[in-house]
Amino acid sequence: MPALHDSLRSLLPPDRVFTDPARMxxxxxxxxxxxxxxxxxxxxxETAGEVIAIVRWCVEHAVPFVxxxxxxxxxxxxxxxxxxxxxxxxxxxxxxxxxxVDRVAVVEPGVINLDVSRAADRHGLHYAPDPSxxxxxxxxGNIAFNSGGAHCLKYGMTANHxxxxxxxxxxGEVVEFGGRSREQVGADFTGLFCGSEGLFGxxxxxxxxxxxxxxxxxxxxxxxxxxxxxxxxxxxxIESGLLPGALEMMDALAIEAAEAAVACGYPEGAEAxxxxxxxxxVEKVAAEREQLAAILAETNAFETRVAANAAERMTIWKxxxxxxxxxxxxxxxxxxxxxVVPRARLGEALRRIGEMSVETCYRxxxxxxxxxxxxxxxxxxxxxxxxxxxGAEALAGRILEMCVAMGGSITGEHGxxxxxxxxxxxxxxxxxxxxxxxxxxxxxPGELANPGKMFPGAEAPALTTHGLHPLEKAGxxxxx
Amino acid sequence: xxxxxxAAEVADAVRAxxxxxxxxGGSKRRLVGAGEEISLRGLTGILEYHASEFTFxxxxxxxxxxxxxxxxxxxxxxxxxxxxxxxxxxxGGTVAAGISGPGRFxxxxxxxxxxxxxxxDGRGELIRGGGKVVKNAAGFDLPKFLVGSxxxxxxxxxxxxxxxxxxVASLTLKVACAxxxxxxxxxxxxxxxxWEADAMEYLPQDSAxxxxxxxxxxxxxxxxxxxxxxxxxxxxxxxxxxxDRFWADAREVIWADGAPLVxxxxxxxxxxxxxxxxxxxxxxxxxxxxxAAGWFACPDETALDAMLxxxxxxxxxxxxxxxxxxxxxxxxxxxxxxxVKSALDPDGRFPSP
Numbered sequence: 062m063p064a065l066h067d068s069l070r071s072l073l074p075p076d077r078v079f080t081d082p083a084r085m086x087x088x089x090x091x092x093x094x095x096x097x098x099x100x101x102x103x104x105x106x107e108t109a110g111e112v113i114a115i116v117r118w119c120v121e122h123a124v125p126f127v128x129x130x131x132x133x134x135x136x137x138x139x140x141x142x143x144x145x146x147x148x149x150x151x152x153x154x155x156x157x158x159x160x161x162v163d164r165v166a167v168v169e170p171g172v173i174n175l176d177v178s179r180a181a182d183r184h185g186l187h188y189a190p191d192p193s194x195x196x197x198x199x200x201x202g203n204i205a206f207n208s209g210g211a212h213c214l215k216y217g218m219t220a221n222h223x224x225x226x227x228x229x230x231x232x233g234e235v236v237e238f239g240g241r242s243r244e245q246v247g248a249d250f251t252g253l254f255c256g257s258e259g260l261f262g263x264x265x266x267x268x269x270x271x272x273x274x275x276x277x278x279x280x281x282x283x284x285x286x287x288x289x290x291x292x293x294x295x296x297x298x299i300e301s302g303l304l305p306g307a308l309e310m311m312d313a314l315a316i317e318a319a320e321a322a323v324a325c326g327y328p329e330g331a332e333a334x335x336x337x338x339x340x341x342x343v344e345k346v347a348a349e350r351e352q353l354a355a356i357l358a359e360t361n362a363f364e365t366r367v368a369a370n371a372a373e374r375m376t377i378w379k380x381x382x383x384x385x386x387x388x389x390x391x392x393x394x395x396x397x398x399x400x401v402v403p404r405a406r407l408g409e410a411l412r413r414i415g416e417m418s419v420e421t422c423y424r425x426x427x428x429x430x431x432x433x434x435x436x437x438x439x440x441x442x443x444x445x446x447x448x449x450x451x452g453a454e455a456l457a458g459r460i461l462e463m464c465v466a467m468g469g470s471i472t473g474e475h476g477x478x479x480x481x482x483x484x485x486x487x488x489x490x491x492x493x494x495x496x497x498x499x500x501x502x503x504x505x506p507g508e509l510a511n512p513g514k515m516f517p518g519a520e521a522p523a524l525t526t527h528g529l530h531p532l533e534k535a536g537x538x539x540x541x
Numbered sequence: 542x543x544x545x546x547x548a549a550e551v552a553d554a555v556r557a558x559x560x561x562x563x564x565x566g567g568s569k570r571r572l573v574g575a576g577e578e579i580s581l582r583g584l585t586g587i588l589e590y591h592a593s594e595f596t597f598x599x600x601x602x603x604x605x606x607x608x609x610x611x612x613x614x615x616x617x618x619x620x621x622x623x624x625x626x627x628x629x630x631x632x633g634g635t636v637a638a639g640i641s642g643p644g645r646f647x648x649x650x651x652x653x654x655x656x657x658x659x660x661x662d663g664r665g666e667l668i669r670g671g672g673k674v675v676k677n678a679a680g681f682d683l684p685k686f687l688v689g690s691x692x693x694x695x696x697x698x699x700x701x702x703x704x705x706x707x708x709v710a711s712l713t714l715k716v717a718c719a720x721x722x723x724x725x726x727x728x729x730x731x732x733x734x735x736w737e738a739d740a741m742e743y744l745p746q747d748s749a750x751x752x753x754x755x756x757x758x759x760x761x762x763x764x765x766x767x768x769x770x771x772x773x774x775x776x777x778x779x780x781x782x783x784x785d786r787f788w789a790d791a792r793e794v795i796w797a798d799g800a801p802l803v804x805x806x807x808x809x810x811x812x813x814x815x816x817x818x819x820x821x822x823x824x825x826x827x828x829x830x831x832x833a834a835g836w837f838a839c840p841d842e843t844a845l846d847a848m849l850x851x852x853x854x855x856x857x858x859x860x861x862x863x864x865x866x867x868x869x870x871x872x873x874x875x876x877x878x879x880x881v882k883s884a885l886d887p888d889g890r891f892p893s894p
């Protein structure tokens with residue numbers, strides 16, 4: 062690699078080409094802190110043209126590259142390839158256009174998720190996907206990993222909100238998929254590009270669908286003496302015909318962590334809490350809140366609180382949004398899992414996770430998107446204890462296998478990345494995976510774009526470490 | 542014509558012929574390319590439907606009408622208003638055509654509700670993509686890719702959809718709009734308003750935008766009054782029977798009166814200009830659905846084709862017309878599209894895209 066450094070410096074000014082290991086250390090790892098690898102160089106382009114030139118340079122020299130935004134991936138999606146190039150896209154952070162007539166935003170890949178909604182706000186619009194890291198994660202990464210958030214049941218995932226993508230593929234070809242329209246004709250290449258985990262190329266310009274902001278929110282916090290009672294309440298709400306914007310659940314250990322971190326004041330003695338949020342026009346919500354109250358009254362909640370104003374709503378959400386980093390207070394290390402089960406089997410899944418936790422002597426905190434069956438068991442471990450990480454990973458693997466056996470998925474919103482690539486065959490047959498690999502080769506015949514991710518069996522360029530992500534320690538980043 | 546009733550037999554059929562083309566209910570014939578025809582009408586049945594999961598799985602040849610009836614029994618629906626339901630459209634054909642109706646306005650189109658597929662690729666292998674849960678980020682999003690793919694990359698044999706609870710009540714409003722400029726302005730207002738209209742359809746020849754609101758009845762009446770006050774004298778609350786007929790007409794595209802039908806993806810900002818140009822082309826029944834697609838009933842495609850080509854946009858002829866290719870306007874095809882075609886269909890068994 063050092064032999065190519067001079068050639069690299071012809072692409073960008075020297076202050077935007079890092080080859081010094083100390084300077085590159087921050088890029089060694091992403092939100093999956095258990096893995097790291099030192100790249101050969103980190104390049105910081107400022108324009109789409111520079112990104113294209115870098116990718117074409119990589120093609121010419123057969124050097125693998127990994128695109129990176131804020132490095133918040135929880136599946137190791139932006140883990141560097143040892144000796145490869147990291148293309149840091151944070152400076153491609155321009156919102157090129159917000160169009161209130163077509164209700165779209167056109168943005169560069171390094172734009173922060175929440176900044177899209179901020180820019181759309183004055184038109185009464187917003188960008189719906191809201192991963193917990195939305196104050197820091199970038200749209201490019203959201204697209205690559207088809208990120209989710211707390212509103213997926215009603216609004217879908219990132220791919221549902223991406224209308225068009227201009228991208229440089231791993232062949233060097235620059236393509237434009239989709240466009241500004243919410244409709245299209247022909248096979249949906251935009252949809253295929255979303256969630257391709259960086260294996261196809263790098264998005265340069267993204268056209269996003271904007272939606273009208275909800276007029277009001279009705280947020281309810283309900284405390285339960287058992288996980289089962291809370292699980293039944295989820296089913297009761299869903300079966301009632303209501304379509305809540307968000308339906309979230311936390312267990313006792315997660316509540317304990319959140320209380321310690323932000324004193325969110327959740328009902329004392331709760332084994333589980335539910336956050337249920339209705340949203341929409343004031344008249345609609347007024348009718349639906351009566352319906353919700355009647356349903357909840359039948360669910361054995363020992364305490365139910367309704368947020369009276371925006372401040373109280375924020376307090377309720379604060380405990381949920383901070384839960385992951387709060388768990389960092391309970392344990393030096395943890396793994397976040399992201400499996401999905403059919404909603405009707407949530408109770409069973411939680412019971413089995415509890416049993417596995419007892420069996421393996423690992424504490425597990427549960428924070429999850431109950432409305433769409435997306436679990437987030439947080440497996441607590443100490444990376445300094447020999448075998449601590451390996452045991453936690455083994456438990457995580459058992460949980461994923463359980464999710465698949467129940468008819469669910471190994472990942473709801475974090476993507477496969479490095480972390481779950483060995484579990485892809487649990488969900489897909491050899492023939493399915495062979496087709497995905499052929500597709501990957503159509504976009505990237507040289508296997509240069511983010512190699513090693515998604516597919517099992519590739520070399521793992523990783524070491525193990527422990528502790529919170531540096532940004533997490535600083536309170537900037539939180540995990541979903 | 543082959544008529545398999547198992548997915549494995551579809552795979553056998555694909556391997557048996559050098560060129561094959563899938564056919565469903567025959568409601569969008571123009572999209573069927575050349576090749577030995579494989580009918581999927583025997584590949585029917587709902588395999589799984591658990592209302593509390595908001596999902597169902599069914600074989601591709603299942604008529605949409607059968608599914609809609611099963612969903613309605615549980616108070617659920619496919620919110621994007623699938624088209625040609627009474628005409629016999631199948632789930633697979635609807636996915637392959639990639640078309641949605643006026644109901645795509647609120648929650649999105651077919652692509653936003655398809656969560657899993659099984660299909661036969663050009664090697665004659667049964668492949669799965671996506672899954673059966675509403676949230677899933679594992680593997681490439683093959684379900685989305687196949688939306689609108691017209692059987693050119695694979696033959697869909699099974700589909701899994703997300704569904705929603707149907708609104709407890711609906712209310713339809715007809716908003717008079719003197720010209721396209723006024724109509725667009727009002728559609729923009731609706732699109733960023735608090736009202737959350739479920740469906741929207743603009744009929745330039747009737748100088749009217751139709752809106753469908755959904756939710757609790759008491760809420761709908763209040764919002765209707767507000768909308769009426771917004772554009773005094775121009776908003777009519779449509780009686781239930783007439784409203785049902787209107788939306789059924791939109792779903793079945795009865796208004797086109799059997800004429801060849803072209804879909805053009807667009808945005809609101811293009812409509813006024815398009816309307817001005819269309820006046821030069823002579824009478825052509827047309828509608829703008831959900832502010833996202835223009836539907837044109839044109840006996841002669843040539844003029845529309847030339848106009849779209851000049852604008853650098855494309856359209857797709859869904860039915861009728863004599864041309865072999867359903868494409869209108871300009872159709873840029875990146876190099877990678879050919880590579881993807883050969884990845885999924887190396888021997889070119891399916892019609893070329």
